[in-house]
Every structure is written in structure tokens, then in C-alpha cells.
Amino acid sequence: MTSPIKRLPAPAQHIREAYRQLVAEIDELARELATTRFPNVLQCRPGCDECCMCFSVLPLEAAILAEAMKDVQLPKHGNTEKCVLLSGGLCQVYTARPIICRTQGLPLGYVDEFAGTIEVSACPLNFTDDYSFGEDDLLYMDDFNRRFVKLNHEYCRCVGLDPGGRIPLAGFYQNK
Numbered sequence: 001m002t003s004p005i006k007r008l009p010a011p012a013q014h015i016r017e018a019y020r021q022l023v024a025e026i027d028e029l030a031r032e033l034a035t036t037r038f039p040n041v042l043q044c045r046p047g048c049d050e051c052c053m054c055f056s057v058l059p060l061e062a063a064i065l066a067e068a069m070k071d072v073q074l075p076k077h078g079n080t081e082k083c084v085l086l087s088g089g090l091c092q093v094y095t096a097r098p099i100i101c102r103t104q105g106l107p108l109g110y111v112d113e114f115a116g117t118i119e120v121s122a123c124p125l126n127f128t129d130d131y132s133f134g135e136d137d138l139l140y141m142d143d144f145n146r147r148f149v150k151l152n153h154e155y156c157r158c159v160g161l162d163p164g165g166r167i168p169l170a171g172f173y174q175n176k
């Protein structure tokens with residue numbers, strides 16, 4: 001049976017361009033934060049796959065990953081908790097990896113405007129539980145996430161998919 005991921009229609013050019021632009025902005029900000037705020041703190045390096053868990057993505061990112069996977073052979077690593085796109089501790093679609101993968105390792109900030117609070121999520125390999133973050137230390141994801149959700153909606157509207165239908169990356173094993 002053909003994998004549902006393989007059947008995802010390719011995103012239209014303008015959606016693909018907008019996604020590319022969004023990812024470039026996130027990468028740039030992440031790079032700047034890592035080098036200016038945490039030059040000697042981050043332990044992130046090739047081969048560290050601690051945050052590469054078997055998760056799911058929204059249809060737009062699944063379609064983009066499906067394209068990137070066309071010529072990639074996935075060896076089965078047998079660890080059901082880990083992302084199926086890993087091989088030897090390395091991501092097989094690194095340049096096309098989802099947004100969530102581009103920001104791991106850095107302290108992420110999520111603003112709750114009603115409560116007047118900022119929720120912080122940070123990698124325990126890089127930061128201790130009591131690490132004291134300043135507001136400028138955080139990579140704020142709310143606007144990026146909003147833009148991505150909007151793009152995903154547009155893609156799903158164009159191709160007739162449920163925008164909330166998350167797609168497990170484990171489905172790539174069937175992507176033959």
C-alpha cells in the first residue's frame with residue numbers, strides 16, 4: 001500500500017517560497033542567539049540525537065519532507081521512540097528538517113499575554129533546571145508558529161486536507 005505521506009500533493013510555489021522564507025528567518029535568529037548569547041553553553045553537535053523523538057508534523061511539513069525523502073533510503077534503527085529519519089545519530093533530511101527540529105537546544109519562549117507570563121522550554125543537556133534566562137535570551141516562537149499554521153492552512157485548503165490532521169513521521173518507513 002502506498003504511504004499516505006507519499007500521496008501528499010506538492011505545495012504550490014508561493015507556499016513553498018513563504019515556508020522557505022520562514023525557515024530562513026528562524027535559522028538566522030537561532031544562529032544569532034546561539035553565537036551571541038550562548039557561545040560556550042550549547043552542547044548541540046552532530047551525533048547528538050537526544051531531542052530527535054518520533055513525533056508528528058502538520059501536512060505542509062510532511063509534504064516538504066516527502067519531497068526531501070525521495071532519494072533517501074531509511075535504514076530501520078529499531079528504536080520506536082526515536083525519529084525514523086535518523087541514521088547513525090544523524091538526520092537524513094537535515095536541510096529540510098521541520099521547524100521544531102531547527103530550534104531545539106535553544107531556550108524557547110512562549111508568551112501568554114493574558115497571564116502576562118512567558119513559558120520557557122529548554123534542553124536539559126544545555127541548561128540546568130534553575131538556569132536564569134533573561135528575556136533577551138529566548139527564541140520567541142509564537143509569531144513563527146502563527147505564520148506556519150497560516151501557511152499550513154493555505155496548503156491544506158488548496159489540496160483538500162484537514163489542516164489539523166497531524167502526520168506521524170513513522171509513516172516514512174512505508175514511503176517506498
Ligand code: SF4
Binds near residue numbers: 052053092093094
Ligand atoms: S527530522 Fe531530523 S532533526 Fe528532526 S527529529 Fe527527525 S532526525 Fe531529528
